[in-house]
Structures are given as C-alpha cells and as structure tokens.
Amino acid sequence: MSSTAAHYLPVGTVYGTLLNFRAEVEALAPRMTQPPYKAAPKAPVLYVKTANTWSPHGSAITVPASVPEVEIGASIGMVIGAEGDVEGFVLMNDLSIPHASFFRPPVKFKCVDGFLGIGPALRDAQEVADPANFRVEVRINGALKQSIDFSQLVRPAQQLLADVGEFMTLAHGDVLLLGCDAGRPLARAGDRIEISSPGFETLTNTLVQETAA
Amino acid sequence: MKHARVIYEGREHTGIAHEFGGLPHAAVRLDDGRIVPQEQLTWLPPLAPTARPRTILALGLNYADHAKELEFKAPEEPLVFVKGQSTLIGHRQHTHRPTGVQFMHYECELAIVIGKTAKNVKRGDAYDFIGGYTVANDYAIRDYLENWYRPNLRVKNRDTCTPLGPWFVDAADVPDPMALALKTTVNGTVTQQGSTRDMIFDAPFLIEYFSGFMTLSPGDLILTGTPDGVVDCKPGDVVVTEIERIGTLVNTIAGT
Numbered sequence: 001m002s003s004t005a006a007h008y009l010p011v012g013t014v015y016g017t018l019l020n021f022r023a024e025v026e027a028l029a030p031r032m033t034q035p036p037y038k039a040a041p042k043a044p045v046l047y048v049k050t051a052n053t054w055s056p057h058g059s060a061i062t063v064p065a066s067v068p069e070v071e072i073g074a075s076i077g078m079v080i081g082a083e084g085d086v087e088g089f090v091l092m093n094d095l096s097i098p099h100a101s102f103f104r105p106p107v108k109f110k111c112v113d114g115f116l117g118i119g120p121a122l123r124d125a126q127e128v129a130d131p132a133n134f135r136v137e138v139r140i141n142g143a144l145k146q147s148i149d150f151s152q153l154v155r156p157a158q159q160l161l162a163d164v165g166e167f168m169t170l171a172h173g174d175v176l177l178l179g180c181d182a183g184r185p186l187a188r189a190g191d192r193i194e195i196s197s198p199g200f201e202t203l204t205n206t207l208v209q210e211t212a213a
Numbered sequence: 214m215k216h217a218r219v220i221y222e223g224r225e226h227t228g229i230a231h232e233f234g235g236l237p238h239a240a241v242r243l244d245d246g247r248i249v250p251q252e253q254l255t256w257l258p259p260l261a262p263t264a265r266p267r268t269i270l271a272l273g274l275n276y277a278d279h280a281k282e283l284e285f286k287a288p289e290e291p292l293v294f295v296k297g298q299s300t301l302i303g304h305r306q307h308t309h310r311p312t313g314v315q316f317m318h319y320e321c322e323l324a325i326v327i328g329k330t331a332k333n334v335k336r337g338d339a340y341d342f343i344g345g346y347t348v349a350n351d352y353a354i355r356d357y358l359e360n361w362y363r364p365n366l367r368v369k370n371r372d373t374c375t376p377l378g379p380w381f382v383d384a385a386d387v388p389d390p391m392a393l394a395l396k397t398t399v400n401g402t403v404t405q406q407g408s409t410r411d412m413i414f415d416a417p418f419l420i421e422y423f424s425g426f427m428t429l430s431p432g433d434l435i436l437t438g439t440p441d442g443v444v445d446c447k448p449g450d451v452v453v454t455e456i457e458r459i460g461t462l463v464n465t466i467a468g469t
Contacts, residue, residue, distance in 0.1 A: 013266050013297040018362065037360045045361040048295035051265040052428045064426070105294040105362045107270070111427050167357070167367045171299045
C-alpha cells in the first residue's frame with residue numbers, strides 16, 4: 001500500500017461519544033437506574049482520544065502485553081469546519097481495553113498509545129446526503145465481524161452536534177465521533193482489522209504484540 | 214525564568230516577567246525589549262498551541278481534604294479526566310457562568326508542563342521530564358454532574374472554564390514543587406488554602422503512572438487537583454488563584 005505520509009490526521013481534539021446507538025443503550029438500560037449511575041444520561045457522554053492514540057491508516061497498533069484482547073470500536077468522525085459546520089467525515093477505529101464500568105473517565109482504557117485508527121482520507125461533507133445512510137463493516141483477518149447501521153443513532157449527527165454545542169465549542173479541525181454500536185468485536189495481536197464503508201477508503205490496521213523495552 | 218505569552222498592540226508576543234513600580238512580576242519585558250505593565254496586556258495561556266493538540270490531563274480528588282469535603286473516600290488510583298484545548302484562556306480573562314446554575318466553583322491547581330517525551334518513566338527519573346509549571350484554575354459546574362464518565366465534559370470542558378497562567382515557570386526555578394502554598398481569594402477574601410505537599414498522588418507518581426500507558430509529549434499538561442475550600446462563584450466575582458513561586462492568576466466571572 002501507499003506510505004502513511006499523505007494520510008489524513010486530525011489537527012484538533014478528537015472526541016468520542018458513548019451510548020449513541022440504540023442497541024448500546026438497550027444493553028445498558030437495566031443497569032442505568034442502579035448504582036453507580038442511578039439515572040440515564042441527559043447530555044451526550046463524551047471522552048477524549050488524546051493525540052498519542054492517533055494511528056494513521058496502514059500502521060501497526062501495539063497491544064499492551066497485559067491485555068489479551070482489545071475491543072474494536074468502528075465509527076465515523078465528523079470533522080469540524082471553519083464555521084463550526086461539518087467539513088468532512090472519516091472512518092475511525094476507536095480501540096478500547098474492555099471495561100465494565102462507565103462511571104469514571106475511561107482514560108486508562110481508551111488513551112493507550114496508538115488506540116485510534118484513522119481513515120486514510122476525509123470524505124467531503126458535500127458528498128453526504130444524510131449520515132443516517134452510513135453503513136460500516138468490520139472485518140478481522142478478512143472475516144466479517146460487525147455491520148453497523150447509522151440510522152440507529154440515538155442522537156443523529158446534526159442533533160449530536162447541536163447538543164454538544166450547548167456546552168462547548170468544537171473548533172476547526174476537531175473531530176466528533178458518532179459513537180460505536182453494541183456488539184463490538186474483540187481482536188488480538190496478529191489480527192488485521194479492516195473498517196469499510198461505501199464511499200470511503202477502507203481503514204486498515206494490524207495489531208502487534210508489545211515487546212519488552 | 215517566568216515566561217508569558219501576550220497580545221500587545223494587536224500582535225502576539227512572548228516575554229518574561231519584569232519588575233514595575235517596585236513590584237516584581239508587575240510587568241512583562243516583551244521579545245522586542247519593551248516593558249509593559251500587566252494590565253495593558255491581553256494574556257494568553259503561557260504555552261503556545263501545538264500542531265497536535267496538547268494533551269491536558271486533570272486530576273480529581275487529589276487532596277485528601279477535598280476528597281473528604283466531597284464525601285468521597287480518597288481514591289486508590291488517580292481519578293483522571295481529559296480536557297480539550299479550547300477550554301483554556303489566559304490571565305485576566307473572563308469565565309462564563311451559564312444562566313440558572315446553582316454551583317460553579319474554581320479549583321486552584323499546580324499545572325505540570327511536560328518538557329520532553331515521556332514513556333515508561335520511573336518515579337526516580339520523573340523530574341527530568343518536567344519542563345516547568347503554571348497555575349490552572351479548573352472550574353467545575355456541579356449542576357451538570359452526571360454519573361457517566363464522571364466528571365463529564367459538560368462539567369469540566371466548557372469554553373473559558375480553564376484559566377491558565379500568568380507564567381510558564383522553568384522547572385529549574387522551582388526546587389521543591391511538592392511544598393508550595395496554594396491560595397484562592399474571591400473578591401479579596403481567602404476561601405481556599407493548602408499546600409502541594411498534601412497531594413495524594415504527587416508529581417513523580419503521576420508522571421510514572423501516565424507514562425506507563427500513554428506517551429506524554431512536550432507541552433502536555435497535568436493539572437494536579439485542588440485542596441479543600443471551594444465556594445460558589447457569581448458573575449462579577451474576581452477569583453485569584455495563587456501558587457507560591459509560580460504565580461497569581463486573576464480571573465473574573467461573567468454571566469452569559
């Protein structure tokens with residue numbers, strides 16, 4: 001494949017969104033009224049994918065030696081334009097160390113070096129009639145593991161932008177992920193992950209084992 | 214040396230702290246040699262924005278007394294959250310309080326600025342990776358606290374809610390960052406006092422901890438938490454967060 005030099009990388013802050021797929025909310029619903037949550041969230045639940053997590057298309061992502069498997073979080077990011085509008089869309093692989101609690105910020109599980117695969121190119125927002133039409137597929141070593149239908153968002157793209165804009169300004173170059181659906185596949189060192197969607201260049205990353213320093 | 218980043222006569226400058234009217238640090242000597250009193254400058258966060266956004270890590274409940282005040286037991290592991298770069302503002306700027314909220318409070322914090330790339334750093338070497346320090350005021354709007362990834366970004370990542378400055382102070386000028394007095398005044402009345410020696414997780418621990426799973430880069434920030442004594446702040450209040458040797462950060466609350 002081509003070199004990574006020309007591939008898109010964000011210039012702003014990348015924000016992930018939790019609980020923005022209906023199936024993901026349904027899976028957690030029985031626990032939402034229990035401690036420690038006590039209530040369903042009212043506002044979007046966001047987290048930051050720090051710059052150390054950014055892995056360009058085609059790169060190898062290191063799985064820490066202490067972690068047998070990682071969760072694949074296929075998603076699409078909205079890249080913010082100069083006027084606060086959406087400039088483009090990009091495929092992303094929001095990797096996590098699996099964690100059962102969503103009470104505390106997930107920094108240790110989501111901000112590990114390399115844990116955000118970034119699609120090779122932006123898709124111009126002008127080409128996209130409605131983000132609800134997005135369909136994304138996840139393949140591990142060529143086998144289809146997950147199909148994601150973005151008509152199933154709790155907050156559709158424009159509503160998510162508006163609700164986030166109620167409490168913070170997304171700057172030019174920031175990226176806001178639409179969320180990851182339930183049923184996220186697990187993968188391990190040695191696996192090749194492909195995230196594809198019609199109209200997008202496929203995002204590929206391989207997982208490699210951490211070697212002793 | 215105390216370094217500033219300011220706007221003067223429409224242009225951005227760097228500069229260093231300078232005596233004025235007999236008071237140390239009352240002015241800035243700009244990069245072009247001019248000496249300008251603090252109040253004539255528009256202050257920016259004392260760190261230049263980075264091409265790849267700076268990582269801003271912030272500690273919750275890192276002083277035992279604050280943890281007690283908030284009716285939590287002291288954490289066994291750092292409670293950390295991440296902030297976006299657009300929450301930062303400089304010295305002498307305004308922070309917005311949304312209409313209708315009941316409890317918005319400052320948090321006076323020692324901010325560690327990473328000086329060189331840090332990965333898997335051992336505690337004993339941690340100070341080698343610190344470039345310097347500044348003062349952060351990490352406002353929280355407690356009305357918006359929800360129990361999902363708490364404290365959530367609606368509480369902690371709002372525009373203008375993280376004043377930073379005035380100075381970036383070189384690490385070499387701070388012999389013991391773990392023994393500095395902290396103080397906050399609201400409209401001149403002391404409301405918060407403490408010492409960085411009372412941190413649960415100190416600077417070397419935090420650098421070892423974070424660099425164990427994420428690479429820290431020059432310019433990255435660690436906001437180290439706040440001691441006891443947070444009070445509600447209303448529009449018009451002047452909030453001064455001060456750390457011995459590091460600086461006195463002035464901020465005014467504005468309504469929206």
